Structures are given as C-alpha cells and as structure tokens.
Amino acid sequence: MAGEQLKVVDASKTFYTEWGKVEVLRSVSLTAARGEFLSVVGVSGCGKTTLLRIIAGLEQPSGGEVFCNGVRVSGPGSDRAVVFQEPRLFPWLNVEQNIAFGLKQRNEAARRVVEQALELVGLSAFRQAYPHELSGGMAQRVAMARALAFEPEALLMDEPFSALDAQTRTHMQSELQEIWRRTGKTILLVTHSIAEALLLSQRICIMTSAPGRFREVVEVDLPYPRDPDAPEFIRLKKYILTQLTA
Ligand SMILES: Nc1ncnc2c1ncn2[C@@H]1O[C@H](COP(=O)(O)OP(=O)(O)O)[C@@H](O)[C@H]1O
Ligand SMILES: [Mg+2]
Incomplete structure (x- = not known):
C-alpha cells in the first residue's frame, strides 16, 4: 500500500430514474500515488463528476470500492477536500x-x-x-x-476553472501548479480540457462515455512549467483527442 493515496477499484454506478436506469460508470479503476497530480479527461456527460463524487464519498458506488490512504471510503472526510466548478461561498x-x-x-x-x-x-x-x-x-x-x-491529503477538483475566462483560467492553472509544488498534496483533477490536463498532470486517465470507462492512462513526461507549443505537448494533445472520441 505504501505510496498509494487514492485507490478506486472497479467502481460502477447506475442511476435509477423514472425513465429507467442509466449506467454511468462501468468498472473504473485508478490509483493516485501520494503527492501525484492525476487528471481524468472525458467529454461532457461521460461520468467525471459522478466518479469524483464517489471518491469524495458524496455518492455511493453501485459496485466497487474506494480507498484513501488504505482506508475504505464510506462517506465524506477531511482527508479529501473537494473544489467544485462553482465556488459555493x-x-x-x-x-x-x-x-x-x-x-x-x-x-x-x-x-x-x-x-x-x-x-x-x-x-x-x-x-x-x-x-x-x-x-x-x-x-x-x-x-x-x-x-x-x-489540510486534506488529497484535493479533488471538478472542472474548477471551467466557468472562468481564458486568461483567468491560464493564470489559475499556473497558481494551482504552484500550490501543488509548495504543498505536495495529491491532486485529482477532472476536466474536459485536454490542454489543462496536459499542462498540469503527471498522468492522465482517458475516459470514454456511455457508460464511462477508462480507455487508457497516459504518462506525461514533460518538465514543468509546460510549454503548450512544444512538439511533444501537441503530439499528446492530438493523441488524447483521438482516444476520447474514438
Ligand atoms: N443523480 C443522478 N440521477 C440520474 N442521472 C444522473 C445523476 N447524476 C448524473 N447523472 C447522469 O450521469 C451522466 C454523467 O454525468 P456526470 O457525472 O455529471 O458527467 P460529467 O461530469 O462527465 O459531465 C449524465 O448522463 C447524467 O445525466
Ligand atoms: Mg461534471
């Protein structure tokens, strides 16, 4: 278990609505090492928020388990703090x-x-x-x-900059990177922005939709601060885009 901060094992989620059942997540697994910056990218509606809420303990999975620091998650806890899309102040x-x-x-x-x-x-x-x-x-x-x-061990962020204008967003991304560098927190970021994931994270889980599943985990072996014009950045961006929409 050493070094594992967040672990999701075969999480699935089906919602039962008055129109029938909706399978949102199917057998999603991930591990974030302590101090890692991990992103999950996927198109709108693929189940990112649902996955994050399950990790936060705000939603129960239909199947599978979540662990934080080796302890099974059964509800919200101060070991996992959430930043939502809107500030909620x-x-x-x-x-x-x-x-x-x-x-x-x-x-x-x-x-x-x-x-x-x-x-x-x-x-x-x-x-x-x-x-x-x-x-x-x-x-x-x-x-x-x-x-x-x-003082959480892990910071869970759900498209935290999506509502901001492009310039503010870029600024916030570098601030987040600096916060990560200074605090050494484990950060799990879900975003629909491939560029955002590439700017910030060490690994990126590519999620596909209906039901949400992980297609692949990509390692981003580029030095910080990252240059969006670097050939490898552009190559990875194109690659992830084809995987998202394939
Ligand atoms: N409480 C709920 N009841 C029924 N369906 C839901 C509920 N929450 C989310 N969904 C459905 O799950 C799917 C994934 O939603 P969500 O996790 O918000 O995706 P994302 O964050 O990737 O946009 C959507 O089709 C959404 O309508
Ligand atoms: Mg969402």
Missing part, C-alpha cells in the same frame, strides 16, 4: 470567514491554517472582502483556500 461571510467555516476549531492553530491558505492562494489582502466583491477567479481561489484549510 456563503454570501454573508467574508473571505476569511468562508475559509474558516468548516473548521472544527476556532483557536490559534486554526487561525494560522486560514492564514496559510490565504497566503497560498494570494488573497491575504482580501480577507475582509465579501463574495459579491470578488471576481470569478478570486472566488474560485477562496474555494481552493477553503479546501486547503481542511
């Missing part, structure tokens, strides 16, 4: 209070954790601001800080 709390909200303690140690999280996402100067005063990118940085304040 409380509008009546300021930045600092939003980050501290879920923390059990309100002591000096908790204050330091919040301080550190603010610093990591570069929002120390905006601690007193309220969500309506923040840009989309800043709000998403607060969501990242809130996740980091739980």
Whole structure:
C-alpha cells in the first residue's frame, strides 16, 4: 500500500430514474500515488463528476470500492477536500470567514491554517472582502483556500476553472501548479480540457462515455512549467483527442 493515496477499484454506478436506469460508470479503476497530480479527461456527460463524487464519498458506488490512504471510503472526510466548478461561498461571510467555516476549531492553530491558505492562494489582502466583491477567479481561489484549510491529503477538483475566462483560467492553472509544488498534496483533477490536463498532470486517465470507462492512462513526461507549443505537448494533445472520441 505504501505510496498509494487514492485507490478506486472497479467502481460502477447506475442511476435509477423514472425513465429507467442509466449506467454511468462501468468498472473504473485508478490509483493516485501520494503527492501525484492525476487528471481524468472525458467529454461532457461521460461520468467525471459522478466518479469524483464517489471518491469524495458524496455518492455511493453501485459496485466497487474506494480507498484513501488504505482506508475504505464510506462517506465524506477531511482527508479529501473537494473544489467544485462553482465556488459555493456563503454570501454573508467574508473571505476569511468562508475559509474558516468548516473548521472544527476556532483557536490559534486554526487561525494560522486560514492564514496559510490565504497566503497560498494570494488573497491575504482580501480577507475582509465579501463574495459579491470578488471576481470569478478570486472566488474560485477562496474555494481552493477553503479546501486547503481542511489540510486534506488529497484535493479533488471538478472542472474548477471551467466557468472562468481564458486568461483567468491560464493564470489559475499556473497558481494551482504552484500550490501543488509548495504543498505536495495529491491532486485529482477532472476536466474536459485536454490542454489543462496536459499542462498540469503527471498522468492522465482517458475516459470514454456511455457508460464511462477508462480507455487508457497516459504518462506525461514533460518538465514543468509546460510549454503548450512544444512538439511533444501537441503530439499528446492530438493523441488524447483521438482516444476520447474514438
Ligand atoms: N443523480 C443522478 N440521477 C440520474 N442521472 C444522473 C445523476 N447524476 C448524473 N447523472 C447522469 O450521469 C451522466 C454523467 O454525468 P456526470 O457525472 O455529471 O458527467 P460529467 O461530469 O462527465 O459531465 C449524465 O448522463 C447524467 O445525466
Ligand atoms: Mg461534471
């Protein structure tokens, strides 16, 4: 088990709706090593959010198992923090209070954790601001800080930058890379953007749809920070695209 942070074994998920049953995931398995940056790419609707929710413990799989640090996941836990597509902040709390909200303690140690999280996402100067005063990118940085304040072992991110404009998105991607470098957290990112996965991750799981399955895991053996114009980057991008749509 040494070095394994997240492990999904043969996860499947079928939803039963009034229109019938929908098989969303079929026998999906993955392992993320401690400190690894792993991405899952797939087209919209292929089951990425469902998979992430199962790993987060927010959804029960119909079959299979999830482990975090060797312990079977049966529900949400502070060892796995989630960053969703939208920031989900409380509008009546300021930045600092939003980050501290879920923390059990309100002591000096908790204050330091919040301080550190603010610093990591570069929002120390905006601690007193309220969500309506923040840009989309800043709000998403607060969501990242809130996740980091739980001091999780793994950060689970569900298309965290999809709602942002292209420039902000690029900026946030490099910030996330820096946060990963500084904290050494295990990061699982699900995204429909092949370029985003290639910029950030060490390995990429390619997911196909209806039902969602893993086609292949690609190693990205390129130095950081990555150059999207590098021939190998472009080659991998084309390759993953053909695998996604094949
Ligand atoms: N609670 C649910 N009940 C029924 N179907 C669902 C539910 N959640 C997701 N689905 C279906 O599962 C499929 C995959 O959804 P999702 O995991 O959100 O995909 P992605 O995040 O890759 O876009 C979609 O067809 C969606 O309609
Ligand atoms: Mg989704």
